[in-house]
Amino acid sequence: MNRLILVILFLLLAACSKQSNILIIQNKGSDTLVNLAQAWAEEYKNINPNVALAVSGGGSGTGIAALINGTVDIANSSRAIKAEEREQAKKNTGKDVNEFIVGMDALAVFIHPSNPLSGLTLEETACIYGEGGHCTHWNQVRNTIVPGCKDNRIIRVSRQSNSGTYQYFREAILGKKRDLKLGSMDLSGSRESIDLVEKTPCAIGYSGMGYLNPRVKALCIQKSGDAPCIAPTVETAIDKSYPISRELYMYTSGDPSNEVKAYLDWTQSDRAHEITIKAGYVPAKKR
Amino acid sequence: MEMKVTQAPSVPMEWRRRKAKKHLSEKVIESMIKIGGFSSIIFIIAILFFILKEAFPFLIGAFDFKEFFSSTEWNPASVVKIKYGTLAILVGTIMVTALSMLIAVPLGIACAFFISEFCSPKLRETYKILIEFLAAIPSVVWGFIAIMMINPMIIELFNVPIGLNILNASLILALMSLPLIVSVGEDALRAVPESYREAAEAMGATKWEVATRVLLPAAKNGLMAAALLGVGRALGETMAVLMATGHAIQIPESVFEPGRTLTATIAAELGESPKGGEHYQALFAIGLMLFIISFIVNFSADYLIRGRRK
Numbered sequence: 001m002n003r004l005i006l007v008i009l010f011l012l013l014a015a016c017s018k019q020s021n022i023l024i025i026q027n028k029g030s031d032t033l034v035n036l037a038q039a040w041a042e043e044y045k046n047i048n049p050n051v052a053l054a055v056s057g058g059g060s061g062t063g064i065a066a067l068i069n070g071t072v073d074i075a076n077s078s079r080a081i082k083a084e085e086r087e088q089a090k091k092n093t094g095k096d097v098n099e100f101i102v103g104m105d106a107l108a109v110f111i112h113p114s115n116p117l118s119g120l121t122l123e124e125t126a127c128i129y130g131e132g133g134h135c136t137h138w139n140q141v142r143n144t145i146v147p148g149c150k151d152n153r154i155i156r157v158s159r160q161s162n163s164g165t166y167q168y169f170r171e172a173i174l175g176k177k178r179d180l181k182l183g184s185m186d187l188s189g190s191r192e193s194i195d196l197v198e199k200t201p202c203a204i205g206y207s208g209m210g211y212l213n214p215r216v217k218a219l220c221i222q223k224s225g226d227a228p229c230i231a232p233t234v235e236t237a238i239d240k241s242y243p244i245s246r247e248l249y250m251y252t253s254g255d256p257s258n259e260v261k262a263y264l265d266w267t268q269s270d271r272a273h274e275i276t277i278k279a280g281y282v283p284a285k286k287r
Numbered sequence: 288m289e290m291k292v293t294q295a296p297s298v299p300m301e302w303r304r305r306k307a308k309k310h311l312s313e314k315v316i317e318s319m320i321k322i323g324g325f326s327s328i329i330f331i332i333a334i335l336f337f338i339l340k341e342a343f344p345f346l347i348g349a350f351d352f353k354e355f356f357s358s359t360e361w362n363p364a365s366v367v368k369i370k371y372g373t374l375a376i377l378v379g380t381i382m383v384t385a386l387s388m389l390i391a392v393p394l395g396i397a398c399a400f401f402i403s404e405f406c407s408p409k410l411r412e413t414y415k416i417l418i419e420f421l422a423a424i425p426s427v428v429w430g431f432i433a434i435m436m437i438n439p440m441i442i443e444l445f446n447v448p449i450g451l452n453i454l455n456a457s458l459i460l461a462l463m464s465l466p467l468i469v470s471v472g473e474d475a476l477r478a479v480p481e482s483y484r485e486a487a488e489a490m491g492a493t494k495w496e497v498a499t500r501v502l503l504p505a506a507k508n509g510l511m512a513a514a515l516l517g518v519g520r521a522l523g524e525t526m527a528v529l530m531a532t533g534h535a536i537q538i539p540e541s542v543f544e545p546g547r548t549l550t551a552t553i554a555a556e557l558g559e560s561p562k563g564g565e566h567y568q569a570l571f572a573i574g575l576m577l578f579i580i581s582f583i584v585n586f587s588a589d590y591l592i593r594g595r596r597k
Contacts, residue, residue: 062558069562131367153448160534160555161364170366179365183537185451185545188529188555192434199439202448 023259027055029063029076030164031189032105032208033248036279037076040267043275047266051259057189060164067251068092073260075251078105078164078208095254102267104282106209106232106245107169110194110216112201115146119220119229122173122243128154128204129169131179138202148201157193157205158184165190169206172244209237210280237282248281338574345568355572361536361547363556363566371569373576375538379546382453382539383528384521387460391521392514394461395468399513402469403476404498415470422466429459430530437531447543451533454542459531460524464517471516475509476502508591515588519581525550549577 027037034057041053063075068089081097089097109125111117120128120141127135138144138152146152158180159166170180187193190207197205198215205216209232212218220229223243236242250267252260266272273283349371358372398418402411437458438450479502487501503510533545534555553570 058558065558065562148442150442150446150448155449162556162558167364176366179362179367182360182362183535185449185533185535186547186555187534192530195434196438196451199435200442200449200451 021050023051025051025053025074025260025263026072027053027074027076027250028058028066028072030060030078030248031057032060032078032165032210033076033103033250035210036103036248036276036281039275039279040272043271044263044266048259048262051263053263059160059162059188060167061162064251067097067253070253073252073256074264077249077251078246079168080247080249081251089253093253098252098255100250100252100264100267101247101284102250102264103248103276103284104237104245105248106237106242106282107165107172107206108209108212108218108232109204109206109221109244110197110212110218111204112146112149112197113215113217114148114201115144115217117142117144117146117219118217119222121222121225121227123224125221126173126178129156129158129180129184130174131181133181146201150202153202155200155203156181156184157196157200157203158186159190159193159206160186160188163188165207168246169244172246208281209233212280234277234282245282247284335578338571338578342568342571342575344563345565345572349565349569350572359536359538361552363569369565371572373549373573375536376547376549376552376573377576378538379453379532380522380548380550382542382546383456383460383532383548384518386453386457386542387464387521388514388518390457391461391464391468391517395465395513395517396472396510398465398469399472399476399510400498400502403473404502405494415473418466418469421462424463426463426524426527427530429463429527433459433527433531441543445543449533449543449545451531452543452545453532453539455533456528456531456546456548457542459527460521463524463527464520467520468513468517471513472506472510475506475513478509479505512588512592515584515591519584519588522577522581522584523550525554529554549573553577 027041034055037053037055041055044051044053060077060079063072063077064081064085066072067075068085070093081099086097089095109120115138117138124135124141127133128141135141136154138146138149138154141154144152159169161167166180170178174180185196187196190211193205193207194211194213194216197203198213209218212232218232220231221243222229230236230242232242232245237245250264252264255261256264268284276283351371354370354372356372356377357374358370359375360370360372361376362368362370402414402418406414433455434451437455441447441450441452441455483501483505484497487497492500528548529551532547532551534547534551535545536547537544539546553573556566557570
């Protein structure tokens, strides 16, 4: 009996020591990036079996907060880090924050498929979402009548305020000096936004292009009334003709360790770019 | 039978010997149990202390009593003017909790009556397992059900623009707190002495009369406690209400409007602000508010249970 216990203990120890050879890189943040980061991590297991990436979401703010608190190796963000966050990180960890642009994303604005609308100008979007905007019913936007939507009311689906998508959307639509209107449905994930809009005829929502599915209708966006209406696609995001496209970032605290650096470099390889496109994102331009 | 009688005198002596031998181990066990008992009190005090400590800089700093309790604008990420008004969130919390209890309490207590008084023992066992299964469903799954199933159903049934609203969250919460209400309510009914039922039945009362005229008054306090524990459960739920209420900052004008709750606000935003920031502290102030509310609810539940025992 005792011998059996010893054997089991030995096996457990062996299992543990085998585990500890694998380096775990903590990778956390943006909900927009989480799908892509996971796809990359999955593939990277085959490239370098000694490194495992622990990917989790929570929002860009969550990732950057974790970077400031020093609890992650790589923070994912769908918005650029703010100057004061950089300072805080420097104060807390004593290291400078390093920025890596790992991809691009077009922010799609989408509606229920039964909504006949096909495009919006930035101004109309601001009228719907912005503080002080008076567009509360669909008939105020290009006289749209939405079948199945009671009172033609616009149901704004938005994101929680630590989301990089939220902050980028606010800046792209309203500039740096205007808030989004309160009273929107502030969901905590892109997937949930899509799910809700899919089931709600009155709704309008936004998320990274990678989350789009055929059960919602993505709108084309016009910079102004006389500009062409551009649909969110990989091409229009790369050539920047789509008005709301943005960079996706990964941040490290100080210079990345060799393993982290190797991974970040790999994300810009051709194989990683293939994965990027397959996941619905846009590869970063080679620098 | 006879053998036991002849052996009887030797038993106490055996016990005494054993007691002397195990004196030390018994003491150790006793003190361990004592530590276990006290630790829960220590945890509660530690939690309160932790919340107070984190919220304190906000309470003496940026805290504006009038804004905190009377403004409907909770906008910590504003680029124009940051505001910490909890009125809309507080109203949302109260509406969701009250409506869910309006649904769950009558249903739960009726269910407790059925299980304890009306159904056959065999059905009772399967029934109890099924009810308790409700408690095993993770709250994220409830939230998903709220978005994908109840939302379109409410839109169609009531012809309203949005189905993620107070009603949706209340339905979900009612289902989530039902198992607790049923099992505590059933315990309260079982605690009524059998002689009450027998006496009533002997006097010719029907089953229905026994239930409504004898058991209901006798188990009143226990049933009230079940309801209040349900309130505590509904008040504290986070993930499901975050998804089902729509999480919108506004005072809901009807049960068909989206709203927001205190718990969901903390859950959605706490990861956001770096530790020690103003927003972080404000969220802990909300936590303190929740702590006080649930303390009052639990305290009244406890008071009612003790009232029953007197």
